[in-house]
Amino acid sequence: MEQRDAKFIDIHQAEMVFSTSKGQFHALRDINLTVRKGEFVTLIGHSGCGKSTLLNLIAGLLLPSEGVLICAGREIGGPSPERAVVFQNHSLLPWLTCHENIYLGVERVFAATENKSALKERAKAALAMVGLTAAGQKRPHEISGGMKQRVGIARALAMEPKVLLMDEPFGALDALTRAHLQDELLKIVAKTGSTVVMVTHDVDEAVLLSDRIVMMTNGPAATIGDIVQVRLARPRERVALAQDPLYAEYRTSVLEFLYRKQAHPVAQAA
Template sequence: METFLSLNKVSMTFGERTKFHALDTISLSVARGEFVSLIGHSGCGKSTLLNLIAGLYRPSAGSISCEGQQILGPGPDRGVVFQNHSLLPWMTCHDNILLGVAQVFAARLDKSAMRRKVDQALDLVHLGHAANKYPHEISGGMKQRVGIARALAIEPRVLLLDEPFGALDALTRASLQDELIKIVEQTRSTVVMVTHDVDEAIFLSDRVVMMTNGPAAKIGEVLHVDIPRPRHRLEMTTTPAYVECRRRLLEFLYLKQAVVRH
């Protein structure tokens, strides 16, 4: 498949005097429409790598490009959803999304067209009924759906997810994973997601990138999830392909990259 997002020998070092080498020589190609998860122990640089793709950091070495254009900073071609929904509490759900839409589309769309775009994004995550509610009036799962809608409303070429369901209970997380699959299929988004959850990675991903422990973290292994779509959660867990994917991830995380605790 044609490369859509490309990381070429990317390294990241923080600090002036006391240097911390977070990532070392990361090379990765992501195809258009592919769903790739990054997994590894805490401190292995997963979020740092995601922030580099988002343009929030500049790599110390190497380069990152999207559709052949080098990424030099944040841009509307990349939508980010954080673990913390980061909604402004004094704005309604609708207005939180409109804030980003206005920044991206103000020169091309009038106010009514921008509001329609917001409504479409809310409908996509089944939250049209909550458009005029404030963040404190909705549940944690609904806040995360607003965060996803906000990212999708700017029509990004790449959707970047930093543990978007990590703070939610198991049932809400499973429900939102199902919703995310439907959204990605409908929008044909290219997705890079950070997760700690082995089952989430298998359920959602086409490939899972396993990171070695930091500092100077590298890509240790890449798992191709050869499980046909659409995937059904309960049926999938009984298949040999799922069992093998889970075995390989757990073997890497808890044997090859075991964390020694004192």
């Protein structure tokens, strides 16, 4: 088995300060984090704790006010296909079919090295990976919300990124669809060996999916408050885990941090 790189993503002393009409807003401070190759890391915390800001820094959509972020030995200086992002909104182009939405991403990355036939095969393979071969010629308005999210994940994976970044990708879905896609994501990550960093507000989702759960303190000037190492064997099966005392222990640790050590400011004021 390939040994995981101890510092595939390396974040060192990252700070993020935004200039606003009301002055400077200090979103993140003293962020130090490493992510190993093939690791699944979730970021969790209360609203306004900078989870999405940190994800956008790793994506290169934002540049840090201070500090440095490294991915695969290179400093992150902007967006790159090596770091694909899946947002809560699927972001599919409505006038293109599911296959065409994926093909568009594949073409941007591989057009210089592969012919059209090979690019189409990549798009087809990505659709098959998420179980949507039959929906390839449908447009976004013709499929369900869960299927749209699967197309978004397929588009990201088709570009063969080194890192898959996910910003609450299942947050807008109903509970059953969410559970189904969590299970599908577990299978896809096991198959591809992807390195994943995912923002979530769902404690059970974090424990089910993660190798480590990074818990953020409340903003402003949020930082990493604690990290839970999730030592649950893979593959994971949600029904079996519900009876696992380790699962309950990890879940309790995260809840303890969020609702006692980092009680939401609104709750504190009550």
